Amino acid sequence: MFKIYHLANCTTCQRILKEIPNLKKFTLREIKSEPITAKELDAMKKLAGSYEALFSRRSMKYRPMGLHERTDVEVIALADPDAAMIARSQKTLANGGRKPAVVYGNGNEDYKNLLKRDDIDAVFICTPWEWHVPQGVAALEAGKFVGMEVCGGMNIQECWDIVHASERTGIPVMALENVCYRRDVLAVLNMVRQGLFGEVVHGQGGYLHDLRQVMLNSGKEDGYGDGVEFGPKGWSEAKWRTQHYVDRNGELYPTHGLGPVAVMMDINRGNRLTRLSSVASNARGLHKYIMEHPKGGPDHPNAKVQFKCGDIVNTQIQTANGQTILLTHDTTLQRPYNLGFRVQGTEGLWQDTGWGDLDQGMVYFEKQMDHSDRWDNSKSWMEQHDHPLWKRYGTMASGAGHGGMDYFVDHAFFECIKRDQPFPLDVYDLATWYAITPLSEKSIAEGGQVQDIPDFTAGKWQQRKPVFGFTDEY
Amino acid sequence: MFKIYHLANCTTCQRILKEIPNLKKFTLREIKSEPITAKELDAMKKLAGSYEALFSRRSMKYRPMGLHERTDVEVIALADPDAAMIARSQKTLANGGRKPAVVYGNGNEDYKNLLKRDDIDAVFICTPWEWHVPQGVAALEAGKFVGMEVCGGMNIQECWDIVHASERTGIPVMALENVCYRRDVLAVLNMVRQGLFGEVVHGQGGYLHDLRQVMLNSGKEDGYGDGVEFGPKGWSEAKWRTQHYVDRNGELYPTHGLGPVAVMMDINRGNRLTRLSSVASNARGLHKYIMEHPKGGPDHPNAKVQFKCGDIVNTQIQTANGQTILLTHDTTLQRPYNLGFRVQGTEGLWQDTGWGDLDQGMVYFEKQMDHSDRWDNSKSWMEQHDHPLWKRYGTMASGAGHGGMDYFVDHAFFECIKRDQPFPLDVYDLATWYAITPLSEKSIAEGGQVQDIPDFTAGKWQQRKPVFGFTDEY
Numbered sequence A, B: 001m002f003k004i005y006h007l008a009n010c011t012t013c014q015r016i017l018k019e020i021p022n023l024k025k026f027t028l029r030e031i032k033s034e035p036i037t038a039k040e041l042d043a044m045k046k047l048a049g050s051y052e053a054l055f056s057r058r059s060m061k062y063r064p065m066g067l068h069e070r071t072d073v074e075v076i077a078l079a080d081p082d083a084a085m086i087a088r089s090q091k092t093l094a095n096g097g098r099k100p101a102v103v104y105g106n107g108n109e110d111y112k113n114l115l116k117r118d119d120i121d122a123v124f125i126c127t128p129w130e131w132h133v134p135q136g137v138a139a140l141e142a143g144k145f146v147g148m149e150v151c152g153g154m155n156i157q158e159c160w161d162i163v164h165a166s167e168r169t170g171i172p173v174m175a176l177e178n179v180c181y182r183r184d185v186l187a188v189l190n191m192v193r194q195g196l197f198g199e200v201v202h203g204q205g206g207y208l209h210d211l212r213q214v215m216l217n218s219g220k221e222d223g224y225g226d227g228v229e230f231g232p233k234g235w236s237e238a239k240w241r242t243q244h245y246v247d248r249n250g251e252l253y254p255t256h257g258l259g260p261v262a263v264m265m266d267i268n269r270g271n272r273l274t275r276l277s278s279v280a281s282n283a284r285g286l287h288k289y290i291m292e293h294p295k296g297g298p299d300h301p302n303a304k305v306q307f308k309c310g311d312i313v314n315t316q317i318q319t320a321n322g323q324t325i326l327l328t329h330d331t332t333l334q335r336p337y338n339l340g341f342r343v344q345g346t347e348g349l350w351q352d353t354g355w356g357d358l359d360q361g362m363v364y365f366e367k368q369m370d371h372s373d374r375w376d377n378s379k380s381w382m383e384q385h386d387h388p389l390w391k392r393y394g395t396m397a398s399g400a401g402h403g404g405m406d407y408f409v410d411h412a413f414f415e416c417i418k419r420d421q422p423f424p425l426d427v428y429d430l431a432t433w434y435a436i437t438p439l440s441e442k443s444i445a446e447g448g449q450v451q452d453i454p455d456f457t458a459g460k461w462q463q464r465k466p467v468f469g470f471t472d473e474y
Helices: A011-019 A038-048 A083-095 A111-115 A129-141 A156-169 A183-193 A241-247 A255-264 A285-292 A379-384 A388-397 A402-419 A427-445 B011-019 B038-048 B083-095 B111-115 B129-141 B156-169 B183-193 B241-247 B255-264 B285-292 B379-384 B388-397 B402-419 B427-445
Strands: A002-006 A026-030 A077-079 A102-104 A122-125 A145-148 A173-175 A200-208 A273-280 A312-319 A324-330 A342-345 A349-352 A361-364 B002-006 B026-030 B077-079 B102-104 B122-125 B145-148 B173-175 B200-208 B273-280 B312-319 B324-330 B342-345 B349-352 B361-364
Touching (some): A077 A083, A145 A402, A156 A427, A183 A342, A200 A255, A273 A427, A312 B312, B002 B011, B102 B111, B111 B129, B122 B129, B129 B145, B183 B255, B183 B342, B255 B324, B388 B402
Parallel strands (some): A002 A026, A077 A102, B002 B026, B077 B102
Antiparallel strands (some): A342 A349, A349 A361, B342 B349
């Protein structure tokens, strides 16, 4: 039987384990709880050829988002009421040879004290969704650049709030949509800009990711798959994310699917999103998971929870320039991971079928493909049209979070601040993308009624020029 | 260089040619215009081993829908104002050893004289879309069983008209939706009924088929790809289908994508379609085709035609039982053929990626697949769950039109009539599916506004039981 040594709290290990089919064929050995012995190490040395080959020089490169690796960034302070999460971040900093951050962990409002510091230029907001905009507005008012993690907005008002706060203070906000920097996505953007797709008429994307173990778990550290708890008894995102599925029925996580397509369609820069309508299927997945889990069952208190968010939520979006976009939110059923991208133009078509590897897609370009009427695998096309950013930084990014995407989105944030340049994904993009969520909720509540999408640029979209990803710099 | 001998007016040859990638590598030899010589035949005999092996015993099995092969069916009469089409049908009958049909070809209204005959039990209506319902109602009133080819309705009133005519006369109508009988579709239905998908929550389908050469051609017999004419100057469907794209913006051809999903969701039999909303992209494909074609260009009169139907039309449908369905109409851009099926349940997921071959899809069943989070190719699943109809009649169907589907849909029509059994796809299904088209047009015209879908069963859907495909008989 094959054996895998892994660290339970290492996200890279988690990612790699998730990529292995038939994991049950392997024996898993958690090396923190049961460390590797000298004898085992020698056995592995024999297999690998040297001791050195056993150690990745890229480990320790991860959280929080590689900040401890950049010589141009210092992590001054962390605000989180959750001591366990603070401890993990401090450990990452220590592993990177950085000094510990000052901690603001005294409840939910202590971040306000962090914002009073005058030795902080910028903040990342990666808190539960409901805190994004209040904390973002407070950070802008304290004069800090804001890098805002993605989610969907709580309501339309807060989308306006973050726009107005940025305009009032003159401080910019960057939407940290990492998938805009995925290697295949950037290669397709490159092809779109080089004209291979002709005129883009339709796009699709989504978040098709089985999150049942994230949303329901044991409550212990990394206790994924080991329980059906959420809220105070859950671990990590289950503490707060799951409640949104109890209370809300909508496209709860629009940006991974929408962001890349929006960039290709020049949304808020010569184009804009005008209307949407959404529909939601029955909500079956989370309840079924609780009912069938060994630690769940019909007598578990969570078996009585009524989840409101449909398993499949589809949203049709229209643009001012006449394109259509289809978004899918699919997070509570069994399925392989996929963001479901489709980019369709008058001369090209890309259909994404996997989790972002270059060969996990199909393309068709009739003029280059002898009118064959047959798909080609995407790999050679992606390689041939690799984006300048990946050509330049691909090696450096390859160890970073989410397959390298996180490197680029953070890099852009820092470089724009240092160079005093506008963020490539800005507060108008953030507000527009966030707005999809409350509008989808309203559409579903009204039986699928179409909703107008506000123009957060107040008409400026007609003059604004595309700025995302034109060079190899950021 | 390789050589292919083919008959230009043989649909099987057309289909096979379409399946060959890089067709340009082959020399095409049209054997009607340039017959095979004795010398060539001898050369081929050497390659094939015998003269016998050179001749398919399945040729001549095709149009009109294999009727000339059934000993229980006699083709009495044909009504068509187009003499060229009549000639082709008569030839097929002659090739099948049948006597010529009586012809009613004296203009558009001559079908009424056909309907006066008392030696006809049933009619197939496979005329231009706008004639389906008027001819269907007339046939019902003349006491003939009606097999109705698929399309979308012209308006909601005609959907009611065909329902009321069938109810008034007591004569049933069958919707000839052949894709409901596609081998992979029936295997998935089989799996759904066996519980492999758990509870079905979402379905997708569509008509993603590049029809540019069908809609714009030379006007000569089978002059596909050889011109940009339509209307009176076009060939076959270009004579009438293309005008719908000039006049209408909607989901013009809903049934291939919707029918199979509707059957799996028991629509009109314990469930029903309640609402839809549609969006359409810009219409670019047909104009671009005219502009770029060697026989087109900016000075061709058709370059001035404004096509109204968007290249991509998406429709979100809701059902009474809480499922969602997504339909796509995508016929005027370059793309490989695909009907885009997705069937998603609490325990299973099927994604169709090709043109119906059993290996052209991906499935995921976590319980049977060790929670691998990885797609499996569909082939072995389809074979293992092959539908009883295909097990029994697969060999017989394999030569029939559209990969065998046409055999089954016609077989069901004849067997139900002979056995005095209700059609498995009936007038309520026909009306419901046809209604998608005018409702999608209205939705698009209103910016995507949601539309109620009428209940053509007038409440009977709550009592009606599923009847489609439960045995190997029809």
